[in-house]
Amino acid sequence: METWVTENQTKDMRLSLRIKKILHHEQTEFQELFVVDTYEYGHMLVLDGAIQTTEQDEFVYHELISHIPLFAHPHPERVCIIGGGDGGTVREVLKHPSVKEIVHVEIDGAVIEASKKWFPTISSGLDNPRVKTLIKDGLVHIREAEDEYDVIIIDSSDPVGPGVQLFEVPFYQDCRKALRENGLLVAQTESPWANDELVVKTFRNMKSVFPVAKIYLGNVPTYPSGLWSFTIGSKGPDPATAPESVSFETKYYTPQIHQAAFVLPRFVQELLED
Numbered sequence: 001m002e003t004w005v006t007e008n009q010t011k012d013m014r015l016s017l018r019i020k021k022i023l024h025h026e027q028t029e030f031q032e033l034f035v036v037d038t039y040e041y042g043h044m045l046v047l048d049g050a051i052q053t054t055e056q057d058e059f060v061y062h063e064l065i066s067h068i069p070l071f072a073h074p075h076p077e078r079v080c081i082i083g084g085g086d087g088g089t090v091r092e093v094l095k096h097p098s099v100k101e102i103v104h105v106e107i108d109g110a111v112i113e114a115s116k117k118w119f120p121t122i123s124s125g126l127d128n129p130r131v132k133t134l135i136k137d138g139l140v141h142i143r144e145a146e147d148e149y150d151v152i153i154i155d156s157s158d159p160v161g162p163g164v165q166l167f168e169v170p171f172y173q174d175c176r177k178a179l180r181e182n183g184l185l186v187a188q189t190e191s192p193w194a195n196d197e198l199v200v201k202t203f204r205n206m207k208s209v210f211p212v213a214k215i216y217l218g219n220v221p222t223y224p225s226g227l228w229s230f231t232i233g234s235k236g237p238d239p240a241t242a243p244e245s246v247s248f249e250t251k252y253y254t255p256q257i258h259q260a261a262f263v264l265p266r267f268v269q270e271l272l273e274d
Contacts, residue, residue, distance in 0.1 A: 002018055003018070003019050003022075004016045004017065004018050004019065005017055005019050005034070005036050005038070005044070005046060007046070007049060007050055007051050008049065009194060009224035009225075010194050010195075010224065013194065013224065015051070015222065015224075017038045017039070017040055017041065017044070018038065018039050018040070019036045019037060019038050019039070019044075020037040020038070020039060021036070021037045022034065022035075022036050023035040023036060023037055023043065023118055024114055024117070024118060026110060026114075028108050028110040028111070029108065029110075030107060030108045031047050031048045031108065032047070032048050032049070033045075033046075033047055033110060033111065033114060034046040034047075035114055035118045035119075038054070040056070041054035041055065041056040041057060041221075041222060042054060042055030042056050043055045043118055043119060044222075045086055045111075045114070045115065045118075045119065047111070047157060048157075050157065050158055051222050051223070052086065052157065053086045053088060053119070053122065054222050055119065055121065055122070057220060057221050057222055058086075058088050058122055059088075059250075059251040059252055060218050060219060060220050060251075060252045061088070061188070061218070061220045061223075061228065062088035062089050062091065062092050062122075063092055063250055063251065063252045063253040064216070064218040064230060064252065064253065064261065065089055065092075065153055065155060065186055065188060065230055066089050066092035066093050066153065067092060067095075067246075067250070067253045067258070068186065068216060068230070068232065068239060068253075068258055068261065069151045069153065069184040069185075069186045069232060069239065070093065070096050070099070070151055071241070071242060071243045071258065072184055072232075072234070072237050072238065072239045072240070072241050073150055073151055073182060073183075073184055073237060074182060074237065075098050075150075076096060076098055076099055076150040076151050077098060077099060077100045077101070077150055078099075078100065078101050078102075078103070078148060078149050078150055078180075079093050079099055079101070079102050079103070079149060079150065079151045079152075079153065080102075080103045080104075080105065080141075080142070080145070080148070080149045080151075080152045080153070080178070081093065081102060081103070081104045081105065081152075081153045081155055082105050082138035082141070082142065082152065082153065082154045082155065082156060082166070083105075083106060083107075083138060083154065083155040083156040083157065084104070084106065084153070084155030085106040085108060085109075085111030085112045085115060086111065086115040086119055086122050086123060087112070087115050087116075087119070087122055087123030087124070087125055087126040088122045088123075089153055089155045090102055090104055090123075090125045090126055090128075090131055091122065091123075091124055091125040093125075093153070094125045094128055094130060094131070095248040099130065100130065101130055101131075101132060102128075102130055102131045102132065103132050103134065103141075103149075104126070104131055104132065104133045104134065105133075105134045105136050105137075105138045105141045106133065106134075106135060106136075106138075107135070107136065107137050107138065108135075109135040112126065112133070112135075138154075138156075138166070139165055139166070139171060139174075142171065142174045142175055142178050143174045145174075145177070145178035146177050146178060147177075147178070147179070147180050148178055148179075148180070149178055149179055149180060149183060150179070150180055150182070150183055150184075151179075151183065151184050151185075151186070152175050152178060152179060152183070152184075152185045152186075153185075153186055153187075154166055154175075154185070154186065154187035154188065155188065156187065156188060158190070166187070167187070167189070167198070167201070167202050167205065168205060169205045169208060169209060172185065172205055172206055172208075172209040172210070172233065173209055175209075175233075176209055176210060176233070176235065179235055181235065181236070182234075182235060182236045182237055183234075183235045184232060184233065184234045184235070184237065184239060185206075185210070185232065185233045185234075186230055186231070186232040186233075186239075187202065187206075187230065187231050187232075188228070188229075188230055189202045189203070189215070189229045189230060189231040190202075190224070190228070190229060191223065191224045191225045191226075191227055191228055191229065192217075192225075192227060192229055192267070192268045192271060193224070193225035193227055194224035194225045195224070196271055199215070199229050199231075199268075199271065200271055200272060200274075202231050203215055203231050203272055206231050206232075206233040207233075209233060210233030210234055210235065211234070211235065211236070212233065212234040212235075212236070212237075212238065212239065213231065213232070213233045213234075214231075214232055214234075214239050214240065214262060215229055215230070215231050215232075215262075215264065215268070215272065216229070216230050216232065216239070216240075216261035216262045217229055217230075217261055217264065217265075217268070218230070218252070218261060229268075239262070240258070240259060240262040242255040242256075242258035242259050243255050243258075
């Protein structure tokens with residue numbers, strides 16, 4: 001008997017992957033959590049039926065959501081990561097020597113514990129002394145913060161249930177208040193193929209709050225359609241400003257990729273113009 005994991009990516013589209021074994025399953029306080037071993041992508045984290053990360057392609061997403069805002073900022077020292085319980089974004093942010101503290105806010109501690117056990121290469125930075133982990137609602141944490149962070153990274157799950165608020169104007173306003181001068185906010189904002197209305201909505205919301213707002217793209221094979229968007233708001237710096245070189249190891253990010261990620265296909269440009 002073959003066993004498959006299937007994500008209903010839209011009402012008309014599914015992604016199925018054959019699995020070797022179910023490694024872990026639990027119903028947490030917030031969601032159903034699976035860790036499975038797939039033939040194509042290695043270990044995979046699935047929350048409420050949605051693929052969150054895999055061993056094989058995680059580096060694309062985590063490098064893009066981390067290095068672009070951090071290199072765009074002139075000197076990032078304090079970074080807040082909302083979500084991202086797998087630890088991949090933490091791992092990438094730690095590569096920047098100017099960062100003195102990462103405040104990692106994850107609502108579901110079970111995701112962190114499962115990631116430490118089953119995704120050691122992804123979660124490797126979670127116990128670093130520069131990382132302060134809070135098991136807390138990110139909405140509440142940002143609402144309580146003011147002038148605290150240089151970069152805020154919203155490494156959230158899909159915009160369903162309470163997560164919808166992470167894509168709305170009031171939350172972006174709270175983020176702007178929580179950012180210092182020259183601060184930047186970046187959020188994963190789904191696929192322009194599969195979630196075009198959401199991409200447009202979140203860009204407009206970000207643009208209404210920040211003086212500079214842009215979208216950039218990357219290729220994440222296990223996410224709906226593979227083409228993934230990130231929306232970034234800035235209190236000053238141009239997010240498309242890339243470094244001349246990178247002093248640490250990456251697998252996807254380069255200064256050239258940084259600049260190219262902001263060159264949008266015509267259909268995405270037209271979405272935003274309309």
